[in-house]
Amino acid sequence: MTATHTDGRIARGNQTRQLILKRAVEIASVDGLEGLSLGQLATELKLSKSGVFALFGSKEDLQLATVxxxxxxxxxxxxxxxxxxxxxxxxxxxxxxxxxxxxxxxIFPGGCFFYSVSAEYDAREGKVHDTLAATRTNWVTFLEQTVRDAQLAGEVDPAADVPQLVFELTALMEMANAESVLHHEFTSYDKAAKAILSRLRGVATDPALLPDAP
Structure with a gap:
């Protein structure tokens, strides 16, 4: 009986935690990680403040869990x-x-979550900054490895400057996001897609491997 009660309590706690984090990522993508408040989340989601504070010991814990x-x-x-x-x-x-x-x-109301919160924390120090920096490094490294794999597959020019290519692709994607969110328009994504395809054709061993248009 005790084990069943404990399991049920843990399951409810996990459900509550996921509910809070679902809302937290939405808020942070618009208002930033500094805009998160345990008390506000408890009120908005109609949860007990003591229960929310029990799940996240501090604002920093909430921010890290949100990331x-x-x-x-x-x-x-x-x-x-x-x-x-x-x-x-x-x-x-x-x-x-x-x-x-x-x-x-x-997917996040404020556009790319990581573009938004990275700008918020790029000049700061601490665990949140370090987590965001590591996340970005992981993404860039993954893209670079994807390019190198394409080189090994014979589809990307072996002489291509991989870090430079990934820098440019990332810049195009993030500019599309920034323009769209700032100006509430979506044509920037089409422009970015065309530019990305053009850049990829420039390093392709056979441009026919890519679509003619986005």
Missing amino acids: RAAIKVYLEHVVQPARDLPPGLDHLWRLCSGWLDYSRKR
Whole structure:
């Protein structure tokens, strides 16, 4: 009986935690991680403040948990849809177009969660900054490895400057996000997609491996 009661309490706690984090990532994408408040979340979600504080010991704990929750969403919408594709240009293109779709569809209300909160914390120090910096490094490293895999597959020019290429692709994706969120328009995604395709054709061993248009 005691074990059943304990298991039920843990399950309810996990459900409550996921409910809080679902709302927290939405708020943070618009108002930033500093805009998160345990008390506000408790009030908005009609939860007891003591229960919320028991799940997250501090605001920093909430912020770090929110970043980790956002990573899971990011992986689900950007990385995983292309994970079964063989190494090559199509895999790289799908990652880039998937990123643009993730931002365009407002998976997070404020556009790309990580673009928003990284700007908030880029000049700060501490655990939140370090977690965000590591997350960005992981994404860039993943893209660079994807390009190198495409080189090994014979689809990208072996002389291509991989870090430079990834820098440019990332800049195009993030500019599309920034323009769209700031001006409440979506044409920037089409412009970015065209520019990304053009850049990829420039390093492709066979441009026919890429679509003619986004």
